[in-house]
Amino acid sequence: MKQLFYSALILLIMNSSAFAAEKMGVISRDASLYAKPFKDADTIAELPATTAIVILKRKGGWYEIKAADKQGWVRLTRVRLNRKGNANQESDSGVGELLTGLATGRGKSNQDTTATAVKGLSEEELRSAQPDQDALNSLDSFAVDSDASGDSGLQTRQVDFQETANKDGADTQPPARNTTDEEDEE
Amino acid sequence: MITPPRKVFLVLSLAICSFSINAFDFSLGGGDDSAFGGDDSGGANIFDIGDIVSGVKDISRTVTGIDEEDEIEIGRDAAAVLLGASKPVNDPELQRYVNRIGRWVVNQTDRPHLPWRFAVLSSTAVNAFATPGGNIFITDGLLRLLNSEAELAAVLAHEVAHVVQKHHIKAMSSVNTSGISGVIKLAGATREGRSNQMTSRVVGEVKDMYLRGLDKDDEFEADSMGTVIASRAGYDPFALMAVLQTLDSINPENSGLELLYKTHPPAGDRLDKLEPVLEQFDEPANESPELEKRFNRYVRKRT
Numbered sequence: 001m002k003q004l005f006y007s008a009l010i011l012l013i014m015n016s017s018a019f020a021a022e023k024m025g026v027i028s029r030d031a032s033l034y035a036k037p038f039k040d041a042d043t044i045a046e047l048p049a050t051t052a053i054v055i056l057k058r059k060g061g062w063y064e065i066k067a068a069d070k071q072g073w074v075r076l077t078r079v080r081l082n083r084k085g086n087a088n089q090e091s092d093s094g095v096g097e098l099l100t101g102l103a104t105g106r107g108k109s110n111q112d113t114t115a116t117a118v119k120g121l122s123e124e125e126l127r128s129a130q131p132d133q134d135a136l137n138s139l140d141s142f143a144v145d146s147d148a149s150g151d152s153g154l155q156t157r158q159v160d161f162q163e164t165a166n167k168d169g170a171d172t173q174p175p176a177r178n179t180t181d182e183e184d185e186e
Numbered sequence: 187m188i189t190p191p192r193k194v195f196l197v198l199s200l201a202i203c204s205f206s207i208n209a210f211d212f213s214l215g216g217g218d219d220s221a222f223g224g225d226d227s228g229g230a231n232i233f234d235i236g237d238i239v240s241g242v243k244d245i246s247r248t249v250t251g252i253d254e255e256d257e258i259e260i261g262r263d264a265a266a267v268l269l270g271a272s273k274p275v276n277d278p279e280l281q282r283y284v285n286r287i288g289r290w291v292v293n294q295t296d297r298p299h300l301p302w303r304f305a306v307l308s309s310t311a312v313n314a315f316a317t318p319g320g321n322i323f324i325t326d327g328l329l330r331l332l333n334s335e336a337e338l339a340a341v342l343a344h345e346v347a348h349v350v351q352k353h354h355i356k357a358m359s360s361v362n363t364s365g366i367s368g369v370i371k372l373a374g375a376t377r378e379g380r381s382n383q384m385t386s387r388v389v390g391e392v393k394d395m396y397l398r399g400l401d402k403d404d405e406f407e408a409d410s411m412g413t414v415i416a417s418r419a420g421y422d423p424f425a426l427m428a429v430l431q432t433l434d435s436i437n438p439e440n441s442g443l444e445l446l447y448k449t450h451p452p453a454g455d456r457l458d459k460l461e462p463v464l465e466q467f468d469e470p471a472n473e474s475p476e477l478e479k480r481f482n483r484y485v486r487k488r489t
Binding site for chain 2: 120160161
């Protein structure tokens with residue numbers, strides 16, 4: 001069991017570097033494919049929603065992608081990563097599969113979802129939790145003073161808060177997802 | 187010595203005093219207090235001596251609702267409950283690293299003076315939590331899904347936004363049957379009994395809230411504000427969106443996500459709401475290579 005856990009962890013670590021290299025995704029709303037990661041760069045193509053893509057890398061608000069025979073940049077906001085765990089869709093971002101293995105140890109069958117191995121802060125554990133004052137007090141030793149500065153070369157910027165826009169997206173089409181997985185929550 | 191009749195008189199006058207303070211409170215209602223609703227039943231409670239004493243002792247806070255001291259106390263109680271369900275990861279370097287980032291993030295908000303505490307909890311579930319007054323937790327399960335320090339900062343900033351906006355206080359008082367006085371009563375009871383065990387009622391309230399989750403719109407607001415806070419701190423504004431895309435790519439039936447999705451809108455909905463917020467950001471942030479180095483050192487290269 002422990003061995004399984006560690007091998008899953010190693011896989012997860014390996015996977016995170018793989019993720020940086022290549023991931024599968026889909027265009028969620030009609031999007032322009034740009035030659036460079038700038039809005040005023042040349043447009044290579046128009047990609048309709050549901051176009052399958054391979055994500056090469058991310059740069060700020062842009063993904064460099066391949067779609068069929070074309071390669072270029074699209075806005076991050078027009079992309080959804082593929083989801084794992086449905087019958088018709090084999091390709092995947094990888095993360096879900098590993099997490100599934102890690103967290104549930106669940107096999108092919110969907111009925112196995114109850115076999116959970118989540119440790120800590122599951123609903124049941126929260127329900128039965130007893131307050132732990134010692135653990136709370138132990139947090140003090142890691143606290144950082146308010147006068148601590150960013151020692152990492154991070155530059156603060158002036159950015160204003162905004163209204164949470166998009167009142168139920170009247171003027172936007174619903175994003176597409178090329179998975180048949182039913183994602184109805186609750 | 188106070189003779190019995192006098193004691194009764196004292197209690198009665200305290201009761202009247204308490205009642206009038208509550209009345210005063212509602213005449214001021216609006217602004218910040220609108221969130222607390224007007225369903226106070228102070229009249230019914232006035233003969234609860236504990237209530238009266240704590241009510242009178244803290245006149246200032248009854249005027250504005252919950253004062254910061256209460257907020258911090260409630261938050262500490264809530265944090266103790268969450269820590270009862272999962273312990274901090276035993277990795278002091280990691281914990282201090284997360285506190286450094288968290289502190290840098292909260293310094294970009296209006297409430298840097300709170301006693302902010304950040305911790306990685308050993309839970310394999312994918313989740314993060316905030317409690318009032320500035321306790322922020324991220325599970326190891328979520329931390330291991332993150333790809334950069336900017337993504338970590340973004341998750342912390344989302345939780346920080348909940349604290350800055352007092353979303354949990356709002357959630358507690360809106361459900362509590364006696365409204366604002368109920369929460370004050372909780373805080374009072376807790377503060378009086380500092381040296382004793384937390385009352386079971388407080389523990390119950392806290393658990394209910396974290397099992398029920400916050401208002402959906404408050405989650406969207408925390409995404410939006412968190413994005414702004416993290417970008418103020420100099421991080422990539424798109425990092426929270428990248429985290430949500432990662433979450434969105436995981437099968438929602440995964441048991442590691444069970445509590446997260448019970449208490450949060452689906453990641454896809456959150457992405458949709460966040461999209462317009464990101465329109466204002468065109469330039470990628472200029473992050474130094476130092477960030478990746480230390481993220482690798484403290485987070486990635488763990489066993």
